[in-house]
Amino acid sequence: MTIERRRSEWIVEALALRLNQHRDEPATLAQRLYTPLRGWIQQGELTAGEALPSSRRLARALGIGRNTVLTAMERLAAEGFVVARQGAGLSVADLGPLPVAPAPRAAMVEAPPLSGRxxxxxxxxxxxxxxxRAFAPGVPALxxxxxxxxxxxxxxxxxxxxxxxxxxxxxxxxxxxxxxxxxxxxxxxxxxxxxxxxxxxxxxxxxxxxxxxxxxxxxxxxxxxxxxxxxxxxxxxxxxxxxxxxxxxxxxxxxxxxxxxxxxxxxxxxxxxxxxxxxxxxxxxxxxxxxxxxxxxxxxxxxxxxxxxxxxxxxxxxxxxxxxxxxxxxxxxxxxxxxxxxxxxxxxxxxxxxxxxxxxxxxxxxxxxxxxxxxxxxxxxxxxARHVARMKSAYRQRQAWLRQALAPAVAQGLELSSGHAGMHLVARLASLEQEQRLVDTGHAAEVALSPLSRYYLGPGRPGLVLGYAGSDEGEIARAGGWLSRAWLDLRSR
Structure with missing residues (x-):
């Protein structure tokens, strides 16, 4: 297979992939065909003089109408990105030297100050x-x-x-x-x-x-x-x-x-x-x-x-x-x-x-x-009303899953709020240092822990606000199990 033929196959396959990946976009098919072709020309992926597959071949390979392909190609030609070669179809126009990406801007000596507010x-x-992610507070069961x-x-x-x-x-x-x-x-x-x-x-x-x-x-x-x-x-x-x-x-x-x-x-x-x-x-x-x-x-x-x-x-x-x-x-x-x-x-x-x-x-x-x-x-x-009833039942179950996941820590002294209402529980902690360590390690474990102390205007008390409504059983079990082990590990030190 010649290089030109391989390049032509690459263009067809790449376009097919892009159309499939972005099929839910509101843009028209012609727009979704035009956009990647223009981008590849601007980025130098398609070089000056390189032939594009014919409209018939693209329409057949991509499973779309030929008029759709022609609309995209006509727009590229009108904007000067492709040119017609007599008897040989369309090829990439010679746009001259492509602009080099600008060097990173030097850091400002001093950022403009924010207002006091x-x-x-x-x-x-x-x-x-x-x-x-578990346990972000206030997130419902989307x-x-x-x-x-x-x-x-x-x-x-x-x-x-x-x-x-x-x-x-x-x-x-x-x-x-x-x-x-x-x-x-x-x-x-x-x-x-x-x-x-x-x-x-x-x-x-x-x-x-x-x-x-x-x-x-x-x-x-x-x-x-x-x-x-x-x-x-x-x-x-x-x-x-x-x-x-x-x-x-x-x-x-x-x-x-x-x-x-x-x-x-x-x-x-x-x-x-x-x-x-x-x-x-x-x-x-x-x-x-x-x-x-x-x-x-x-x-x-x-x-x-x-x-x-x-x-x-x-x-x-x-x-x-x-x-x-x-x-x-x-x-x-x-x-x-x-x-x-x-x-x-x-x-x-x-x-x-x-x-x-x-x-x-x-x-x-x-x-x-x-x-x-x-x-x-x-x-x-x-x-x-039916949705509220369904959510109420789901949240009661999700809270039970969270309590089950935290049961080993609760058995060793971790204190949880009553959970008689709402979408979160509060876990009381022994110190602000313990709170900060759990928050820091939770971030690395992809567990969103909201420290209770930040909800205070004055000196805060340590704890965690654990939202359970927005996570399914598997996520609650994973994150809750991690939190239980992390708390037990800190307690044993």
Missing amino acids: GQRLLDFCATLSGGH DLFPRERWQRLLRRHQQRSPTDWFDYRSQGGLPALKSALCDYLRLSRSVRCHPEQILITQGAQQGFELITRLLADAGDTAWIEEPGYGGAQACFAMAGLAMQPIPVDAAGIDPEQAAGPPPRLIYVTPSHQYPLGVTLSLNRRLALLKTAERHRAWLIEDDYDSEFRYTSAPLASLQGLAEGAPVIYVGTFSKVLYPGLRLGYLVLPEPLVEVFRRASARLHREGQYVVQAALAEFIEAGHF
């Missing part, structure tokens, strides 16, 4: 997980999400969507979704609301940002649970609030432990405290309501995963305890459905509804009305 924000990024049903709903609403859904919107969310949410929250969480009180957001974080911008000024005091959720801590810090950490014990946040200036905002996760997992007692709930009323403060109730309780029915919301309570209820679909959905909501006291709607439309705009319509139908048709 930017630097502080980075301090709150340490609790972010680096990927979907493998169990009903993707086909969801895609059918999206396609149907995309086809039916009115033109004005593609324009700027300022309704605070699709009315159908707000109505479906209102019915769900009243029944499942005893939230006192009507649909107009609901503001659809792009996740809970956007809700926190709106609250801090509209209801507090820089320097105002915000009470926050200690330890607490890093996303809320970061948002309050960026708003310039003076965060006052209030200790959490077995009954939840204790307002009697607060001192100093009166709060403007009080942030709590009453149903399932994050990350310790305790439930705020009724006495503490009533005390917080009285405290908020006395100081004319706003309570922020973050109800991030209340659906997942394993020993009792979901608890009534703090917001629903009293008519007209100064509570803003924050919810998200990231934990129940999937984080990439980027949809959350606020249930606002009536005096705040209009100002929050206008501010949200100005600062963030509104969008995803097709997705909101699909979600409204997902809830109204009962798919949401």
Whole structure:
């Protein structure tokens, strides 16, 4: 076989491989044929004067239409990458000396400084997980999400969507979704609301940002649970609030432990405290309501995963305890459905509804009305309730697998949280040094360990926040077995 023939065979085989590897791309076949050919010419893989296989041969070998091949070749010719040779088809054009890849840029003498707020924000990024591996907290069971049903709903609403859904919107969310949410929250969480009180957001974080911008000024005091959720801590810090950490014990946040200036905002996760997992007692709930009323403060109730309780029915919301309570209820679909959905909501006291709607439309705009319509139908048709029930059963099982994997360490003294609710367990450790060693060695073993100490604003207590919801049985067994052995090894030293 001649060199020219071998090169021609290589081009055909390489194109076939590329088309097969990228068959799910949205690009047209002609585009997927054009792109690698152009790249090989630019990179010098195909040299000046080299003949390309004929359009008939490519069409036959690749199993595609000849017109598709001609479209790609005509584009290459129009851009000057190939030229026609009379009686011999197409060959690579002579583009002259190809540019040499630039040498690596010299390091800057001094990087531009971040703002003080930017630097502080980075301090709150340490609790972010680096990927979907055991035991990243807050990751739901993505493998169990009903993707086909969801895609059918999206396609149907995309086809039916009115033109004005593609324009700027300022309704605070699709009315159908707000109505479906209102019915769900009243029944499942005893939230006192009507649909107009609901503001659809792009996740809970956007809700926190709106609250801090509209209801507090820089320097105002915000009470926050200690330890607490890093996303809320970061948002309050960026708003310039003076965060006052209030200790959490077995009954939840204790307002009697607060001192100093009166709060403007009080942030709590009453149903399932994050990350310790305790439930705020009724006495503490009533005390917080009285405290908020006395100081004319706003309570922020973050109800991030209340659906997942394993020993009792979901608890009534703090917001629903009293008519007209100064509570803003924050919810998200990231934990129940999937984080990439980027949809959350606020249930606002009536005096705040209009100002929050206008501010949200100005600062963030509104969008995803097709997705909101699909979600409204997902809830109204009962798919949401069935999915929650399925996830609840799966998470109970996954927690059991994790406890089984850690049983050898637990038998030797490793302390785990009760796990009566939620998507993670907390493992208590003996020292911050032990915590850091496990985190470091876990990274090398591809086990994402989130240190408990990083959830504290003040001196942290050692431990690990172990998310189990997003991993299957095999991954939990592998990672849990590794953690059990690693802890036992450290304990024996």
